[in-house]
Amino acid sequence: xxxxxxxxxxxxxxxxxxxxxxxxxxxxxxxxxxxxxxxxxxxxxxxxxxxxxxxxxxxxxxxxxxxxxxxxxxxxxxxxxxxxxxxxxxxxxxxxxxxxxxxxxxxxxxxxxxxxxxxxxxxxxxxxxxxxxxxxxxxxxxxxxxxxxxxxxxxxxxxxxxxxxxxxxxxxxxxxxxxxxxxxxxxxxxxxxxxxxxxxxxxxxxxxxxxxxxxxxxxxxxxxxxxxxxxxxxxxxxxxxxxxxxxxxxxxxxxxxxxxxxxxxxxxxxxxxxxxxxxxxxxxxxxxxxxxxxxxxxxxxxxxxxxxxxxxxxxxxxxxxxxxxxxxxxxxxxxxxxxxxxxxxxxxxxxxxxxxxxxxxxxxxxxxxxxxxxxxxxxxxxxxxxxxxxxxxxxxxxxxxxxxxxxx
Amino acid sequence: xxxxxxxxxxxxxxxxxxxxxxxxxxxxxxxxxxxxxxxxxxxxxxxxxxxxxxxxxxxxxxxxxxxxxxxxxxxxxxxxxxxxxxxxxxxxxxxxxxxxxxxxxxxxxxxxxxxxx
Numbered sequence: 441x442x443x444x445x446x447x448x449x450x451x452x453x454x455x456x457x458x459x460x461x462x463x464x465x466x467x468x469x470x471x472x473x474x475x476x477x478x479x480x481x482x483x484x485x486x487x488x489x490x491x492x493x494x495x496x497x498x499x500x501x502x503x504x505x506x507x508x509x510x511x512x513x514x515x516x517x518x519x520x521x522x523x524x525x526x527x528x529x530x531x532x533x534x535x536x537x538x539x540x541x542x543x544x545x546x547x548x549x550x551x552x553x554x555x556x557x558x559x560x561x562x563x564x565x566x567x568x569x570x571x572x573x574x575x576x577x578x579x580x581x582x583x584x585x586x587x588x589x590x591x592x593x594x595x596x597x598x599x600x601x602x603x604x605x606x607x608x609x610x611x612x613x614x615x616x617x618x619x620x621x622x623x624x625x626x627x628x629x630x631x632x633x634x635x636x637x638x639x640x641x642x643x644x645x646x647x648x649x650x651x652x653x654x655x656x657x658x659x660x661x662x663x664x665x666x667x668x669x670x671x672x673x674x675x676x677x678x679x680x681x682x683x684x685x686x687x688x689x690x691x692x693x694x695x696x697x698x699x700x701x702x703x704x705x706x707x708x709x710x711x712x713x714x715x716x717x718x719x720x721x722x723x724x725x726x727x728x729x730x731x732x733x734x735x736x737x738x739x740x741x742x743x744x745x746x747x748x749x750x751x752x753x754x755x756x757x758x759x760x761x762x763x764x765x766x767x768x769x770x771x772x773x774x775x776x777x778x779x780x781x782x783x784x785x786x787x788x789x790x791x792x793x794x795x796x797x798x799x800x801x802x803x804x805x806x807x808x809x810x811x812x813x814x815x816x817x818x819x820x821x822x823x824x825x826x827x828x829x830x831x832x833x834x835x836x837x838x839x840x841x842x843x844x845x846x847x848x
Numbered sequence: 849x850x851x852x853x854x855x856x857x858x859x860x861x862x863x864x865x866x867x868x869x870x871x872x873x874x875x876x877x878x879x880x881x882x883x884x885x886x887x888x889x890x891x892x893x894x895x896x897x898x899x900x901x902x903x904x905x906x907x908x909x910x911x912x913x914x915x916x917x918x919x920x921x922x923x924x925x926x927x928x929x930x931x932x933x934x935x936x937x938x939x940x941x942x943x944x945x946x947x948x949x950x951x952x953x954x955x956x957x958x959x960x961x962x963x964x965x
Binding site for chain 1: 849851932933934935936938939955957959
């Protein structure tokens with residue numbers, strides 16, 4: 441492997457793991473980031489002469505660890521001796537590469553719980569998770585959330601400072617507190633996934649790497665709490681949505697679920713999700729479990745028409761109790777239309793006009809039901825309203841095609 | 849790490865003698881809990897903010913204002929100085945302070961100045 445390729449791969453795929461290992465070793469996010477950067481610079485200088493090491497990741501971790509030891513030693517002048525000695529004692533090198541590897545999932549989970557700490561503001565939690573656990577640049581995160589790069593940098597820096605100054609621990613919460621903390625972590629992971637699945641705006645419809653990163657975090661959490669229904673539910677939900685990634689866009693154009701080529705769906709991801717759904721919906725299922733169950737019914741159906749709509753309608757009814765949001769109600773109305781006919785769905789939609797009038801999905805869903813009810817003029821009007829409100833380019837082109845189909 | 853828990857609450861909430869007893873009982877219980885964990889470094893209850901005097905020095909002149917710096921419904925009524933493992937520990941203790949259930953408690957890490965003691 442060439443030096444460039446090895447380093448690119450390391451930075452792209454492994455930076456979250458490497459950083460998490462260094463945070464565990466040093467107990468400090470800022471220091472960990474500095475020494476990882478420095479170790480990468482050393483690799484860039486040395487590898488062309490000595491060749492790429494067998495295990496580049498282990499090499500970077502070891503080098504960064506040694507740099508961290510040096511820096512902490514140098515601090516001795518400034519800090520109490522006893523504390524420094526304690527830190528040095530904690531700097532134990534992993535006995536073998538295997539041991540170093542086995543510590544990775546725990547390292548990343550610890551860092552994830554730190555980044556998702558409820559003492560941080562929600563937007564800071566998401567940004568910090570993407571920066572430190574997923575290894576994205578501030579610039580990428582800023583683009584994903586449509587804020588200025590400097591704003592995002594400040595947000596991340598402020599959050600890191602608070603972690604350090606306020607003593608937010610690098611730890612997986614003890615069993616007594618794990619439950620209450622888990623819900624917050626799940627919502628951050630789901631936000632990361634959604635940013636990969638359908639960014640709120642911009643030209644690119646899909647960021648597969650963010651979605652995969654979120655699924656990876658979901659698997660880690662599932663490994664931590666295999667019996668937790670909402671963890672299983674969220675992981676299944678993400679897998680099932682991700683399974684449709686190759687069918688959602690054709691030549692950069694949005695393809696609706698009803699028009700997707702189901703042969704393009706990822707059977708492996710669906711197969712991984714199905715047993716998770718089973719486990720998640722037992723007893724009194726939570727919001728993620730219910731959404732996963734809905735996605736599973738879609739995944740099982742051979743076509744849009746042959747989908748078990750009465751069951752999906754029932755699941756949305758349950759979901760509305762858990763999540764009383766107008767967007768869930770919108771999806772429920774679509775399911776009602778499929779199960780009981782377009783007029784029944786339209787009647788439900790009309791009741792949602794007030795909360796959702798500014799949402800393009802409301803108008804495009806209403807337009808589709810109006811077409812099916814044989815009211816093309818009103819449908820055209822609704823599609824035009826949706827077009828005024830739409831965020832992303834592919835969605836805009838989709839609506840324009842629908843309008844063109846009605847006009848001709 | 850050291851944290852200060854600043855207790856903010858409504859000052860003129862009417863209280864019956866039994867409610868007062870209950871509140872004080874809550875504080876005594878908290879003191880026991882924190883002391884038992886070796887976390888209680890200090891703390892005081894304060895006279896109401898109507899007894900406060902705000903001091904400012906501008907251009908060498910001492911300026912006094914009757915009352916607290918901030919005019920809010922909830923006023924600083926007391927504080928604890930706590931020695932905690934980390935923020936989670938501090939939050940766990942802060943949630944047990946009776947004022948957290950009636951008003952709110954601000955948890956602030958003590959600024960550690962290198963070389964100062």
